[in-house]
Amino acid sequence: MSVNWSTFGARAYLEEYYADVGNENLHLLQSLIRAFARIPAHSTILDFGGGPTLYSLFCAATKAASLHFSEYLERNLIEARAWLHGEPDAFDWTPFIKTVLELEGKPASASHIAQRALLTRQRTTRLLHCDASLMRPLPELPNARYDVIVSNFCTESATNSRAQWQDYMTNMVSLLKPGGRLILSTLKGATSYSVGSATFPAVYILEQDLYDMLTRLGFEPNTIEIASVPADRLSRHYQGLMMTSARQHASASTAAARA
Ligand SMILES: C[S@@+](CC[C@H](N)C(=O)[O-])C[C@H]1O[C@@H](n2cnc3c(N)ncnc32)[C@H](O)[C@@H]1O
Numbered sequence: 264m265s266v267n268w269s270t271f272g273a274r275a276y277l278e279e280y281y282a283d284v285g286n287e288n289l290h291l292l293q294s295l296i297r298a299f300a301r302i303p304a305h306s307t308i309l310d311f312g313g314g315p316t317l318y319s320l321f322c323a324a325t326k327a328a329s330l331h332f333s334e335y336l337e338r339n340l341i342e343a344r345a346w347l348h349g350e351p352d353a354f355d356w357t358p359f360i361k362t363v364l365e366l367e368g369k370p371a372s373a374s375h376i377a378q379r380a381l382l383t384r385q386r387t388t389r390l391l392h393c394d395a396s397l398m399r400p401l402p403e404l405p406n407a408r409y410d411v412i413v414s415n416f417c418t419e420s421a422t423n424s425r426a427q428w429q430d431y432m433t434n435m436v437s438l439l440k441p442g443g444r445l446i447l448s449t450l451k452g453a454t455s456y457s458v459g460s461a462t463f464p465a466v467y468i469l470e471q472d473l474y475d476m477l478t479r480l481g482f483e484p485n486t487i488e489i490a491s492v493p494a495d496r497l498s499r500h501y502q503g504l505m506m507t508s509a510r511q512h513a514s515a516s517t518a519a520a521r522a
Pocket residue numbers: 311312313314315316334335336339393394395396414415416417418420421
């Protein structure tokens with residue numbers, strides 16, 4: 264299926280899904296913080312398909328030697344860059360940073376929020392174009408490999424084809440160093456999702472599909488943790504969210520996954 268990505272409005276998306284920290288976003292942030300708690304300091308971290316959103320960077324910043332943010336659509340990169348450059352009309356992520364600090368058990372005054380924002384800006388050293396359909400999904404850094412990839416609602420929300428989802432996952436995971444960790448959030452039981460008046464495709468997957476995909480890609484079964492939360496609103500055409508963290512086997516091979 265070909266998707267008309269020109270109708271994906273960065274601001275419309277932010278306003279639809281990130282206008283407040285509701286139940287879904289609270290669980291999402293909780294699971295990201297839990298996952299990053301076990302990441303060693305000074306890791307190299309990639310956000311793959313970040314869209315116009317920056318919340319995973321707020322959770323990753325304290326563990327990052329460097330953070331790379333990647334996204335497919337130029338207009339989403341522009342929106343992300345606006346916040347990273349501190350432009351006055353950038354989206355306001357303050358409630359998300361405050362919640363991240365509270366969930367980490369840290370003080371969350373205005374000055375602590377400003378410090379986390381500054382740390383995030385300092386650690387985010389590259390904004391990159393990504394394309395999960397490519398065997399080298401970061402064309403500007405074709406040989407880059409990361410200790411950690413965080414990716415939220417990207418590979419399963421970019422297609423409704425299972426075969427394509429498998430290719431997208433394989434290509435994205437090829438960016439991990441051997442033994443690297445994937446922190447992944449996906450839609451659960453989705454058929455589509457809306458952005459303003461436009462509708463985008465999603466692959467219908469449940470926990471077992473995700474587990475099978477991760478084992479196929481060489482993630483160690485005993486490290487795969489999947490938590491689910493129901494959707495805030497049924498009108499959203501998905502049953503809920505699945506949040507996963509898993510470590511890839513040190514000898515996992517992308518070539519084997521592609522076979
Ligand atoms: C539902 S949005 C998720 C955005 C963000 N990560 C979040 O947490 O809200 C799906 C994202 O997939 C991106 N995308 C679409 N096609 C892609 C592709 N071929 N490779 C990588 N990302 C793609 C879109 O640009 C969009 O930002």
